[in-house]
Amino acid sequence: MNQLTPNSSRMIVCDGNEAAARAVVLARPDVVSVFPITPQSSLVESLSQFVADGVLGAELINAEGEHSVLSALQGACLAGARTYTATSGPGLAFMFEPYVRTPGLRLPMVVSLVTRDMLSPQCVWGGQQDAMSVRECGWIQIYCEDVQEVLDTVVMAFKLAEHKDVLLPVNVCHDGNYLSYGVSRVEMPAAGLVDEFLGEAAVNWHIALDPARPMAVDPLTGGTGPGGAASFVGYRKSQIRGMASALDVFSDIHAEWGERFGRHWAPLVEEYRLDDADIAIVTIGSMTGAGKDAVDAARDRGEKVGLIKVKMYRPFPRGAMIAALSKVKAAGIVDRSVSFAWDCGPLHQDVMTALFASPVRIPLVGCIGGLAGADITAEHFARVIAATAQAAGGDIPASPIWLNEHD
Amino acid sequence: MAAQDTIRFVPERCDGCGDCMKACSKAKGSASRISVVAGVGQGWEMALCRQCGDPKCVANCPAGALDKHGGTGIVGWSAELCVDCHLCTLGCAYGGIAFDPTAGHVQKCDMCDGAPACVLACGKGALQHLSAAARLHETHADKEDMFVPGLSACQGCNSELLIRHTMRRIGRESIVAAPPGCIPGMGTVGYNGQTGSKVPIFHPLLTNTAAMLGGIKRQYERKGQDVTVVALAGDGGAVDVGFQSLSGAAERGERVLFICVDNEGYMNTGMQASGSTTFGSWTSTTPVGEIGRGKSTDGKYLPQLMMGHGCAYVATASTAFLDDYHAKLEKALAASRAGFAYLHVHAPCPTGWRFPAAMTTEVCRRQVESNFVTLWEFTPADGLRFTRGVERPRPVADYVRMIGKYKHLAPADLERIQASVDRRVETLQGFRRRPAAE
Structure with a gap:
C-alpha cells in the first residue's frame, strides 16, 4: 500500500492509464464508478484492483454501462462525494445524456477521456474525434502530452473542478494507444503533499441532495412564465463565467503545482522554441513529442521553427493563443480529428476564430493526422513545417493536408 | 364503498368472561361465531375470522360458496352454493369458520353490518372494531x-x-x-x-x-x-x-x-x-x-x-x-x-x-x-x-x-x-x- 501512496515522491514505470489511476488514488475520491471500454479498460481495471487491495478507499460502483456510470456519480456528487470515472469513444457517446447535463448542475467531477476515433468506420484505436465531438457541452477539456502530464493533470483537475469560481466538470484527455498504453518513467508525488495541495472536497455546497438541507434540485427553469427567462439566462451566464474563470484558476493551480512538486507545465498553451521563430506548428496531445523532435531537427538545419502546444482546449485560451501566434509569420495546425462544418479540423477552427478577435493576420495551414490510431511521426511534422514555411511565403494550401493519406 | 374493516383482539385486556360469545349468539340466533379459548401460556386467545387478505377458506372451497368482497373486505358465505364439505374449516388457522350444529352448516363472522355485537358487548376493550381508515389514522395521522x-x-x-x-x-x-x-x-x-x-x-x-x-x-x-x-x-x-x-x-x-x-x-x-x-x-x-x-x-x-x-x-x-x-x-x-x-x-x-x-x-x-x-x-x-x-x-x-x-x-x-x-x-x-x- 505504501508503495502507491508514498510519503515522499519516487519513480515508477507505468503507462498512461495506470498513471491516471494512480493519480486518482492520490486524489482520494469518495465514489468511483467504472465500465470498461477499449482503450480505457486497463485504467478501470487498475482502479478496481486498487480498491480490492485497500489502496483506494472509495466506493466502487461497477455499473452496467457508461450512462449509469455518470448518473451514479451525479447522485454521489450531489450527496457530497468527490467522484471520478473514465471513458472513451462509444462509451462517451452512450454517456452523452447525463454528460451534457453535468456542467449545468455545476458538478465538479473529473472524468478521463482516453481518446478514440469515432465510429464509423468501425475502429478501436486512438484519435480525438470523441472528445472533439463534445467540445461544446460545457465540460472543461484538457489534453496531455505524456504520461507524467497525465498523472499530474488528473490530480490538478480535481482542484480546478472544485474551485469555487469554476465548479465545473473536467475532462482530462489522454490519447488512446499512444498514452493509454505508452510506458514511461513517472515521478509519483508524495501522497501527503497531494492531500495538502487538494484539501477537502467541497462539491455540493451550492446544490445538494441532503435531508439536512432540503431543496428541489433542478426544478423546471425558464419558459415564458414570470421570471423564467431571467432565471435561465442567469444560470447560463454563471456557467459561462465559471468557464472563463477556469483559465486563470488553472494557471494559478499550475504555478502552485510547480512550487510544490517541481514540475512546471504550461497550463494553457506551451510555447516551445517560439521566441525567435518565423513559423510555428500547433499541436494537441501526445503528437507534441514528435512535433518537438521535428522542431529540433529543423532548428538543427537552421530553420526558425517553434511549436505551440494546446493544453487547455475548453475554455479555449484565446489570449494565450493570440500571444503565441503574434510571434510568427505562419502556423501549421495539426488536428487529430475533423470538423464536419468546415474542411479542416476543430483546433484549426478555434485558432482562426481566436485570430479574428485580434489584429494578428497570418496564414494558417490545416493538417489532419493520426486518425484511428495512425502515427504522426517527426517525418510527418517535417512536411507540416515545410508547408507552413511555404505558406509564410504566400503559398497557402486551399484544403487540409491529410498526413496519413498515403500511409 | 366502505374501507375494509376487521376486529382486533387485545389479549391483555381479555378476562375470558364470554360476554362477546353470548352477544354474538344472541345477535345471530345461533352458536357464537367467535370463541374465547385458553391461550398457549397464561391468558386467552380468540378464535375469530380475520377477514384475511388472502383467505385460505376461500381458496379451499370447491363450491364457490365463500368469497372475499372487494369493497368491504368481508369474507362472505353463501348458503345456496355451500355443499357442506367443511374444507374451509381445515384451511383456516384462526378458527374463524366452524360447523354450527344448531344451524346445520358452517358459520362465520359477517361483521354485523358494520356494528359487531361482540365488540359492543365487551366491556374490557379486548375487542375493537377497526376500520382500515382507523388503522391508517392510528399509524399515520400524526405524520x-x-x-x-x-x-x-x-x-x-x-x-x-x-x-x-x-x-x-x-x-x-x-x-x-x-x-x-x-x-x-x-x-x-x-x-x-x-x-x-x-x-x-x-x-x-x-x-x-x-x-x-x-x-x-x-x-x-x-x-x-x-x-x-x-x-x-x-x-x-x-x-x-x-x-x-x-x-x-x-x-x-x-x-x-x-x-x-x-x-x-x-x-x-x-x-x-x-x-x-x-x-x-x-x-x-x-x-x-x-x-x-x-x-x-x-x-x-x-x-x-x-x-x-x-x-x-x-x-x-x-x-x-x-x-x-x-x-x-x-x-x-x-x-x-x-x-x-x-x-x-x-x-x-x-x-x-x-x-x-x-x-x-x-x-x-x-x-x-x-x-x-x-x-x-x-x-x-x-x-x-x-x-x-x-x-x-x-x-x-x-x-x-x-x-x-x-x-x-x-x-x-x-x-x-x-x-x-x-x-x-x-x-x-x-x-x-x-x-x-x-
Missing part, C-alpha cells in the same frame, strides 16, 4: 405531509394520493427522485426556483433514476448516515428507457426503494404508448382508425422481470387496497436497508384512459377483482405470495368495459385479453414456493 398543498394532478388521479401516503410514512430523512412524468408534472419538484416538496427532491433523467439513487445512497452509506432514497417513477422511466439503469441497480443490490406508478403510458405528455401499455389500448401513438385498432402487442409486465433480478423485495399494489399497500411499503422499506426494493403500483388514468374521474378507485378495484391486476409480494427466500386471492375472478370484460381506451375492442380482442390475463396468473402461480411436504 407530516411532505408535499405542498395544491399539487396540480388531474382530477381523479391516484398518484397524488399515493405519493402523499408514501412520503408521510417515509418522512424527512429521505431523498426523492421524480423522473419526468406525471409526478413532477403535478409540481412536486417545483418551477423556477420554487419547490413542491419538504424533502430533498430532484428530476433525474427519464433514463437514469435508479443509477442516480444508487450513487446518492452509496455516499450516505459511506458517511454512515441512514437516508432512505426513493424513486417515484412512472412506467415509461421504468419499463422503457429507464429499464437498463433499473436493471443494473437491481442487479447490484443498491439499497434503493423504487416505486413505479404505472398508468400504462406517457400520460403527462399526451398519452403516448409505453412498453407498459396493454393490448388493445387506444393511445395517441397507437390510435384507432380504419386500420389501427390500438396497441397490437401486450404490455411488458415489469414486476415479473424484477422478480427475475432477485430483488430483496418485489410487490404489486393497488390504491383500492391501501391497507395492503401500506403493509407492502413497510416491507419494502425494511428490505431496502439490505437490497433493492421494487413496488409496482397501478394507476388508472381518468384523463388518458377515458373514464370519469370519480371512478378511479372503482376502476382500481375492478382491475384486481378481474385479475387484470394481481396483488402479490415476492422475496427470494419465500417466493411469490398472493396478498389477495386470484381464484374465481370476475370476467376481465367487466373491467375493460369501464374504460374508454378499450371501447373499440371486438369480442375476439376481449377473448385475447382474457387469455393473457389467465396466462399471467398461471405464470405467477409458478413463482410460489411449494411447501416442502409436497
Whole structure:
C-alpha cells in the first residue's frame, strides 16, 4: 500500500492509464464508478484492483454501462462525494445524456477521456474525434502530452473542478494507444503533499441532495412564465463565467503545482522554441513529442521553427493563443480529428476564430493526422513545417493536408 | 364503498368472561361465531375470522360458496352454493369458520353490518372494531405531509394520493427522485426556483433514476448516515428507457426503494404508448382508425422481470387496497436497508384512459377483482405470495368495459385479453414456493 501512496515522491514505470489511476488514488475520491471500454479498460481495471487491495478507499460502483456510470456519480456528487470515472469513444457517446447535463448542475467531477476515433468506420484505436465531438457541452477539456502530464493533470483537475469560481466538470484527455498504453518513467508525488495541495472536497455546497438541507434540485427553469427567462439566462451566464474563470484558476493551480512538486507545465498553451521563430506548428496531445523532435531537427538545419502546444482546449485560451501566434509569420495546425462544418479540423477552427478577435493576420495551414490510431511521426511534422514555411511565403494550401493519406 | 374493516383482539385486556360469545349468539340466533379459548401460556386467545387478505377458506372451497368482497373486505358465505364439505374449516388457522350444529352448516363472522355485537358487548376493550381508515389514522395521522398543498394532478388521479401516503410514512430523512412524468408534472419538484416538496427532491433523467439513487445512497452509506432514497417513477422511466439503469441497480443490490406508478403510458405528455401499455389500448401513438385498432402487442409486465433480478423485495399494489399497500411499503422499506426494493403500483388514468374521474378507485378495484391486476409480494427466500386471492375472478370484460381506451375492442380482442390475463396468473402461480411436504 505504501508503495502507491508514498510519503515522499519516487519513480515508477507505468503507462498512461495506470498513471491516471494512480493519480486518482492520490486524489482520494469518495465514489468511483467504472465500465470498461477499449482503450480505457486497463485504467478501470487498475482502479478496481486498487480498491480490492485497500489502496483506494472509495466506493466502487461497477455499473452496467457508461450512462449509469455518470448518473451514479451525479447522485454521489450531489450527496457530497468527490467522484471520478473514465471513458472513451462509444462509451462517451452512450454517456452523452447525463454528460451534457453535468456542467449545468455545476458538478465538479473529473472524468478521463482516453481518446478514440469515432465510429464509423468501425475502429478501436486512438484519435480525438470523441472528445472533439463534445467540445461544446460545457465540460472543461484538457489534453496531455505524456504520461507524467497525465498523472499530474488528473490530480490538478480535481482542484480546478472544485474551485469555487469554476465548479465545473473536467475532462482530462489522454490519447488512446499512444498514452493509454505508452510506458514511461513517472515521478509519483508524495501522497501527503497531494492531500495538502487538494484539501477537502467541497462539491455540493451550492446544490445538494441532503435531508439536512432540503431543496428541489433542478426544478423546471425558464419558459415564458414570470421570471423564467431571467432565471435561465442567469444560470447560463454563471456557467459561462465559471468557464472563463477556469483559465486563470488553472494557471494559478499550475504555478502552485510547480512550487510544490517541481514540475512546471504550461497550463494553457506551451510555447516551445517560439521566441525567435518565423513559423510555428500547433499541436494537441501526445503528437507534441514528435512535433518537438521535428522542431529540433529543423532548428538543427537552421530553420526558425517553434511549436505551440494546446493544453487547455475548453475554455479555449484565446489570449494565450493570440500571444503565441503574434510571434510568427505562419502556423501549421495539426488536428487529430475533423470538423464536419468546415474542411479542416476543430483546433484549426478555434485558432482562426481566436485570430479574428485580434489584429494578428497570418496564414494558417490545416493538417489532419493520426486518425484511428495512425502515427504522426517527426517525418510527418517535417512536411507540416515545410508547408507552413511555404505558406509564410504566400503559398497557402486551399484544403487540409491529410498526413496519413498515403500511409 | 366502505374501507375494509376487521376486529382486533387485545389479549391483555381479555378476562375470558364470554360476554362477546353470548352477544354474538344472541345477535345471530345461533352458536357464537367467535370463541374465547385458553391461550398457549397464561391468558386467552380468540378464535375469530380475520377477514384475511388472502383467505385460505376461500381458496379451499370447491363450491364457490365463500368469497372475499372487494369493497368491504368481508369474507362472505353463501348458503345456496355451500355443499357442506367443511374444507374451509381445515384451511383456516384462526378458527374463524366452524360447523354450527344448531344451524346445520358452517358459520362465520359477517361483521354485523358494520356494528359487531361482540365488540359492543365487551366491556374490557379486548375487542375493537377497526376500520382500515382507523388503522391508517392510528399509524399515520400524526405524520407530516411532505408535499405542498395544491399539487396540480388531474382530477381523479391516484398518484397524488399515493405519493402523499408514501412520503408521510417515509418522512424527512429521505431523498426523492421524480423522473419526468406525471409526478413532477403535478409540481412536486417545483418551477423556477420554487419547490413542491419538504424533502430533498430532484428530476433525474427519464433514463437514469435508479443509477442516480444508487450513487446518492452509496455516499450516505459511506458517511454512515441512514437516508432512505426513493424513486417515484412512472412506467415509461421504468419499463422503457429507464429499464437498463433499473436493471443494473437491481442487479447490484443498491439499497434503493423504487416505486413505479404505472398508468400504462406517457400520460403527462399526451398519452403516448409505453412498453407498459396493454393490448388493445387506444393511445395517441397507437390510435384507432380504419386500420389501427390500438396497441397490437401486450404490455411488458415489469414486476415479473424484477422478480427475475432477485430483488430483496418485489410487490404489486393497488390504491383500492391501501391497507395492503401500506403493509407492502413497510416491507419494502425494511428490505431496502439490505437490497433493492421494487413496488409496482397501478394507476388508472381518468384523463388518458377515458373514464370519469370519480371512478378511479372503482376502476382500481375492478382491475384486481378481474385479475387484470394481481396483488402479490415476492422475496427470494419465500417466493411469490398472493396478498389477495386470484381464484374465481370476475370476467376481465367487466373491467375493460369501464374504460374508454378499450371501447373499440371486438369480442375476439376481449377473448385475447382474457387469455393473457389467465396466462399471467398461471405464470405467477409458478413463482410460489411449494411447501416442502409436497
